[in-house]
Amino acid sequence: MELFEERGFQNTTAVEIAKRARVTTRTFFRYFADKQAVVFADAERLRAALIQQLGTTADAGQPLRSVTAVLAGFDWESLGSRESQRRRDRMIASNPELLERDLMKQHEMAEAFSGVLQEEGVEPCAAELAARVGIDVFRTAYRRWLAADEGTADLSAIVETVVAALNSIAPAPRESET
Structure with a gap:
């Protein structure tokens, strides 16, 4: 959520979310279908x-x-x-x-x-x-x-x-x- 607040939801990518969470993009997509699912x-x-x-x-x-x-x-x-x-x-x-x-x-x-x-x-x-x-x-x-x-x-x-x-x-x- 902090990343969304910093960059704006529209400007935040799944890659950036994964990086912030210290996981690979592949791992991110195992848990979330898209960035909306994080919310x-x-x-x-x-x-x-x-x-x-x-x-x-x-x-x-x-x-x-x-x-x-x-x-x-x-x-x-x-x-x-x-x-x-x-x-x-x-x-x-x-x-x-x-x-x-x-x-x-x-x-x-x-x-x-x-x-x-x-x-x-x-x-x-x-x-x-x-x-x-x-x-x-x-x-x-x-x-x-x-x-x-x-x-x-x-x-x-x-x-x-x-x-x-x-x-x-x-x-x-x-x-x-x-």
């Missing part, structure tokens, strides 16, 4: 952990709450300091190739979450909506958490605030509307 190196481990957690805690009666709780409950700082996550997030947002890959990763996560929710008995349409909306709710909260000062913001509390905002714009139907 998302933890994606599969993260996905597996979140899917496993959702599978053990999903509540078919509250699928959206299940998704947001799993995402909020993960130890995001295990992926690096908040500052390093801020830098990564800025790099992704400023690079179309990385942004596209990030959106694909979010889509894959939503598909996996939807599948888990359906296995738990949630109707397919509701499962898909809960997964996609839950991920968007979390992304909004995550970016607010990244923007906050170190040690001043609790991610779970920010998720609750974003869920409350969602509920304020999409309240539950009244009895007379059902």
Whole structure:
């Protein structure tokens, strides 16, 4: 990541990354398909952990709450300091190739979450909506958490605030509307 920050993502080559990591280019390509994969190196481990957690805690009666709780409950700082996550997030947002890959990763996560929710008995349409909306709710909260000062913001509390905002714009139907 430091090399990307120094030279810019677009200006950094796989050869330079390998050299900085003190490995051959061939070794680099054994581990990473391309330089974009370096930015998302933890994606599969993260996905597996979140899917496993959702599978053990999903509540078919509250699928959206299940998704947001799993995402909020993960130890995001295990992926690096908040500052390093801020830098990564800025790099992704400023690079179309990385942004596209990030959106694909979010889509894959939503598909996996939807599948888990359906296995738990949630109707397919509701499962898909809960997964996609839950991920968007979390992304909004995550970016607010990244923007906050170190040690001043609790991610779970920010998720609750974003869920409350969602509920304020999409309240539950009244009895007379059902």
